[in-house]
Amino acid sequence: MATVAAAAVAATAVTGLASTPASAQDTEVLAVDFAERTGEFRGGASGTLYGFGDEGAPTQAVINGAHITNSSQKAPYGTQHPSGDAIKIEDGFFDKHGEDLYIYVQDYYPDWPYNGGRRPGDDRAYDQADGTYTEEPNGVWDFLEVTEFVAEAVATGSDRPQDYVFIPYNEPDGGNWYPDWATQQEQFLADWQAAYEKIQEVWDRHGLGHARIGGPGDTRWQPERSADLLRFVKDHGSLPDVFIWHELGIDNLATYRQNFADYRALERELGIDPIPVNITEYGMLRDMGVPGQLVQWLAMFEDTKVDAQVAYWNYAGNLSDNSARPGGANAGWWMFKWYGDLAGSQTVAVTPPELNAVDTLQGIGAIDEANRRATVLFGGTGSDVTLDLSGLDRSVFGSRVDVEVREVALNGAEGLTDTPRVVTAANGVALDGGALSLDVPVYDRYAGYQVVITPDGARDVEADAAAQAWTASIEAEDMALTDAVVYTQDPQANGGWKFLASGGRDVGSFNKATSRAEFTVDVPEDGTYRLQVTGGAPGVPGRHALFVDGAAAGTIQYAADLALNANSRWQYRGSAEVLVDLAAGEHLLSIRSSEDGSTVLPNSDITLDKASLTSVATESTVYPAATFRLEDGASLDWASGGDRGSAALAGEGRADLYANAMETGYYDLHVDWSSVKASSVEVVVNGEPTAELTANRKGKWRSSATVHLVEGINEIELRSPDGATVRSLTTVRDRAADAAAVSIEAEDAVLLGSAAVTELADATGSNASGMAYVGWIGGGEANAIEIPRDGFAAPGDYDVTVYYANAELSGDHDYNPQVVDRLLQATEAGAEVGHAYFRYTYAWDSFFQRSFPVTLATADQPLRLGNPDAWAPNLDRIVISPRVIGDPTTARR
Known part of the structure; x- marks a missing residue:
């Protein structure tokens, strides 16, 4: 077996040795x-329960990615x-990859458990026109009226009613109406039949054919209840179209496969053809946003070819704690994205x-023969990993392959997580009978890894990896600490009702004027660096002081994080970013609770988890064609030539990529492509047509456009109706171009009606x-407020x-903050x-940012911001940015 002598380009630990895993033990x-x-x-295990709030929460780029x-x-x-x-979010859900939209029918009720945990009787009379009711019986079971109203709403209000699945009962074995099977079995079975028939009746009324129904929806695998239900529904013609139960606890990582096998055995015993399965809730708090945990669940569910949905433990609209801020990625999102990238493959x-x-260490392997691309996703161990790869057919991959390994490490539920870096790369590795051995250094047991293997292509993967921006990171517990305490965060404590810390530990009790955390770093060159600190601000925004070599160097400003209860307070972590100028060489960076050593900064008692320092002198990220999602006939082209391994686009063919921006602002998009005739590449950013890159003859081209990207994930679509092959897209931060944007403080806008300014005391720690x-x-x-057209008078796209x-x-x-998404x-x-x-945003004095597109038709009419029907969010600052600056350029490469 060939052994890969890969280029190790992992981030350097700032207080330790290069490429040393944080907790590595035996391989x-x-x-x-x-x-x-x-x-x-x-690909169904990245489902969510209440992952969607209102339209655009989360953003479409986050959803699609x-x-x-x-x-x-x-x-x-x-x-x-x-x-x-469901109906209000269906357009965004079905935009690209959405297939099945489920409805919890009982969520029509306001309380949890539903109706106080008691099965309703005939106490109400519902108006089927609008769902209102009066407190009087009418001879119809109340829940049956609710079921009819919900089904009718979908049948008449949805554009895609056939793509819905109704779940009449959620956790009926728990606190919801039927916990005692010995005494309530007959009632539940009769109620199942009644709800099933009522939904089918509504569908028949509208000529929609068969309505899909899922259940029973138990809190866990319940063999006795499941057997009784299946016998009943087989005899009564009401088999569920999707069989549903939940796998929530820590131990379910060990027991799920047997539960699934027992279910399939039960079907065979009863003479029932296999029914699709959806585990509509899985995982605990500790698993959310953690790639090394999520991949263990994904591997099980993909192995058994079921759909599954991460549980909803906090609030709607953030993919169950698997996204960051309004439009960003946390580390868990990247594992979802990598998992989705396997579409079209065979496992x-x-x-x-x-x-x-x-x-434990678990993984998913897949091969896309059409595109000659093999992928491995893995995580769950703190040890280094040796990948023992075999079966790489010479007819698909040739005799030599390129290998890239990307790493994404835990960064907190709200921690903005950049595009995963390549940590190991190898060019043209010779295969030994279709096999190779690859050693991967592992940062942390909570990190996740993606391995992409393709034929030896034109691109130098080692050179691309080496060209990544310099970065370094350190765990907070490894810093030099003064008046602060290291806490161990056991991943199995509290039954999994906790959020995890990178490296398994964090630093708290940062509440004295003398509290500080310090580390030494050796930076390679003079320039600007981004310091990112991951920490938990408990329900309020807060601040730390940054010192460099003993001199004040700025303020680290934290937004508030979730602090609903002890499970989230100080453990639900976000990130704060600050730019700092450093000369080449060694520096002591100090994070302090006080600027003067005697007075603590507002709300400085913030948990510290880790810190990273990244050069932003030439802040660029390469997105190679091997990582594109290829849709509608697009494919990787492995024909001989200088662009071997590029994405071939023609007609309706499309390449999707998901570019992260650590800052909202302008980026130069460089597209390396080639054509055999005059052609073009169309660029769509976040759903908006943005640039057309053209060439008037055959050749190899580099086209560039200066485009506004928003904080977090940006969806970039590439098309070429006349035909082109795209080698890569590179984003390069262009801060100088930010001068084209107009920024105005909301308090300096024209205030109309009740709109009023509120001054904030410094003691709030507000950002x-x-x-x-x-x-x-x-x-x-x-x-409302109005913004005059000073500085952005031209009509156009912004x-x-x-x-x-x-x-x-x-x-x-009981445990979900009932958040309201406000419309502007x-x-x-x-x-x-x-x-x-x-x-x-967790607090009224804590501010996030959210961007949306507008097209202005006039040169002089003010931009007005408001909401005629409900309260809008409180506004701090507004920035209006032309979507594109100048005209795209194309040159030979």
Whole structure:
């Protein structure tokens, strides 16, 4: 077997040795046999429960990039949560990858457990026109009326009713109506039949054919209840179209496969053909946003070819804690994205050191023969990993292959996580009988890894990896600490009801004027560096002071994080970023709770998890064709030539890539492509046509356009109707171009109606610019702000970036904050030119940013921001940016 002598380009630990894993012990082996196929890639395990709030929460780029194929949402007009109505979010869900949209019918009720945990009787009379009711019996079971109203709403209000699945009962074995099977079995079976028939009746009424129904929806695998239900529904013609139960606990990582095998055995015993399965809730708090945990769940569900949805433990609209900020990625999102990238592949046999074990090395292997691309995803161990790869057929991959390994490490639920770096790369590795051995240094047991193997192509993968921006990172517990405490965060403590810390430990009790955390770093050159600190600000924004070599060097400003209860307070972590100029050489960086050593900064008692330092002198990221998602006939072209391994686009063929921006602003997009005749490449960014890159003859080209990207994930689509091959797209930060944007403090805008300025005391620790904001916007057309057209008078396409706060809650719940997504509408001369929903920011004095596109038709009419129907978010600052600066250029390369 050939052994890869890969170029190691991992980040350097700032207080330790280069490429030393944070917690590496003995090497573990993960064997992947690409010759042993296990079926078509299913891709359904990245489903979510209440992953969607209102339209655009999360953003469309985040949704599409995560490749969400199924989600369970609230019943239309339901009252269980303020947002998440299935019909209201269906356009975004079905935009690209959405397949099955599930409805929890009982979520029509406002309380949890539903109806106080008691099965309703005939106490109400519902108006089927609008779902309202009066407190009087009418001879019809109340829930049957609710079921009819919900089904009718989907049948008449959805554009795609056939793509819905109704779940009449959620956790009936728990606190929801039927916990005692011995005494309530007959009632449940009769109620199942009644709800099933009522939904089918509505579908028949509208000529929609067969309505799909899922159940029973138990809290766990319940063999006795499941057997009784299947016998009944087989005899009564009401078999579920999707069989549903939940796998939530830590131990389910060890027991799920047997539970699934027992279910399939039960079907065979009863003479029932296999029914599709959806595990509509899986994982604990500790698993969310953690790539090394998520991959263990994904591997199990993909192995058994079922759909599955991460559980909803906090609030709607953030993919169950698998996205960051309004439009960004956390580390868990990147694992979802990598998993979705396997669409169109066949999965292959993977042998971990131990199967059906909790918190262990697990992986997924897949091969896309059409594009000659093999992938391995893995994680779950703190040891270095040896990948024992075999079955790489010479007819597909040739005799030599390129290998790239990317790493994404835990960065907190709200931690903005950049495009995963290549940590190991190898050019043209000779295969030995289709096999090779690859050693991968592992940063941390919570990190996740993607390995991409392709034929030896034109691109020098080692050179691309070496050209990445310099970076270094350190765990907070490894810093030199003064008046702070290291805490161990056991991943199995509290039954999994906790959020995990990178490296398994963090630093807290940072509450004295003398508290500080320091580390030494040796930077390679003079320039600007981004310091990112991952930490937990408990429900309020806060600040730390940054010192470099003993001198004050700025403020680290944290936004608030979730602090609903002890499970989230100080453990739900986000990230703060600050730019600092450093000369080449060694420096001591100090994070302090005080600027003067005697007075603590506002809300400085913030948990520290880790810090990283990254050069932004030439902040660029290469997205090679080998990592593109190829749709509608697009494919990788491995024909001989200088662009071997590029994406071939023609006709409707499309390449999708998901570019991260650590800052909102301008980026030069460089597209390396070639054509055999005059042709063009069309670039669409975040759903908006952005640039057409043209060449008037045959050749190899580099085209460039200066484009506005927004903080977090940006969806970039490439098409070439006349035909082209795209080798790569590179984003390069262009800060000088930011001068084209116009920034205005909300308090300096024209205030209309009730809109009013609120000054913030410094003691709040707020991250509001100028320590003021404008509130009481909306709730009527008169209450708004207007921005004169100074500096952006030209008609055209713009991005509007709004710095805002929204901490509105509505209703009560045992453990879910009932967040309200507030709508902001932009108008010009009375006509709407754009709008967006703005998600929860945890506190009224904590501000996030959210961008949305507008197209302005005039040169002099002000841009008006408001909401005629409900309160808009509080506004701190607004930035208006032309979507593109100048004209694209094309030159030979």
